[in-house]
Amino acid sequence: xxxxxxxxxxxxxxEKEDVTLDCVYETRDTTYYLFWYKQPPSGELVxxxxxxxxxxxxxxxxxxxxxxxxxxxxxxxxxxxxQVVDSAVYFCALSLxxxxxxxxxxxxxxxxxx
Amino acid sequence: SAVxxxxxxxxxxxxxxSLTIQCQVDSQVTMMFWYRQQPGQSLTLIATANQGSEAxxxxxxxxxxxxxxxxxxxxxxxxxxxxxxxxSSIYLCSVQRQNTGELFFGEGSRxxxx
Numbered sequence: 001x002x003x004x005x006x007x008x009x010x011x012x013x014x015e016k017e018d019v020t021l022d023c024v025y026e027t028r029d030t031t032y033y034l035f036w037y038k039q040p041p042s043g044e045l046v047x048x049x050x051x052x053x054x055x056x057x058x059x060x061x062x063x064x065x066x067x068x069x070x071x072x073x074x075x076x077x078x079x080x081x082x083q084v085v086d087s088a089v090y091f092c093a094l095s096l097x098x099x100x101x102x103x104x105x106x107x108x109x110x111x112x113x114x
Numbered sequence: 115s116a117v118x119x120x121x122x123x124x125x126x127x128x129x130x131x132s133l134t135i136q137c138q139v140d141s142q143v144t145m146m147f148w149y150r151q152q153p154g155q156s157l158t159l160i161a162t163a164n165q166g167s168e169a170x171x172x173x174x175x176x177x178x179x180x181x182x183x184x185x186x187x188x189x190x191x192x193x194x195x196x197x198x199x200x201x202s203s204i205y206l207c208s209v210q211r212q213n214t215g216e217l218f219f220g221e222g223s224r225x226x227x228x
Contacts, residue, residue: 033215043204045157045219091156100145100210102217104156 002027004094006105013082014113021077021108023092029053034068034075035093039107045091051075082112116141116209120220127227132195135223137207142187147217148180151204160205163190197227 003026013019025034036048049059051068059066063080079086092105117140127133137146148160160180161171169182183191194201207220 035216037219043222043224045206045208045217045222047216047218050214050216095215097215100147100162101159102157106156 002029002032002094002096002103004092004103004105006090006092006108008108009106010109010111012111012113015084016081018078018080019082019110019112021079021090021092021110023075023077023105025073025075025092025094027094027096029096031097033095033097035095035102036066036075036077037091037093038088039091040088048077079110082110084112084114086110087112116143116211116218118207118209118218118220120207120223122223123221124224125226127197127225129198129227131197132193133197133225134191134193135205135207137190137192137220139188139209143209144187145210146184146190147208147210148182148190148192149206149208149219151206151222153202157206160192194225197225199227201225202227 005024008022032053034051038046038048049066056068056070065078067076087110089107089109091107094103119138121136146163149157150160151157159172160175161169161182163169163182163184165184165187179195181193202225204222204224206222208217210217
């Protein structure tokens, strides 16, 4: 069975600090996809990134970066120089190819204080 | 990315009543998904709606409680029947991008049952 763990329930940082959101996953499959979604206070889920299991290259997109390490089954998300607008709940998720089922983590609530 | 519109965005309902949530997608899709997010919780898949066939429900969800319609390839409805306070949640409609697999979500319908 697959599982996604986001151990950090809530994190508070001061604006301009860097923050890393942890995601640990479990699956016996060798091919899988990992995702991060952002849910701001308005409620909609915004897709941030998709990574497949064969691509361990780290990715950077502006102030966002993702560190995928198969050796530790982790897919961590770092926000550099955080801003108040980054305040949201962030979900990590896992899915298997050929299926439509996503396994979501419990989410990490990030509060960025001005 | 698909544009997904949900109505209502929020509602306050009385115990014992039913509410129908509508989901409109700006392109034709084979499968539409309905998720529930209880307060402070992660997302749970309720059912998958295919056009022209009965919806497929996940464990713990039944058609009598959550009837779903899928009259065409761009529209679906989810009804929450005989509501109780435990049904207070955000209900999210989503579709999956065919070639890359990421889910796109509507804005969600925030229901409060008194």
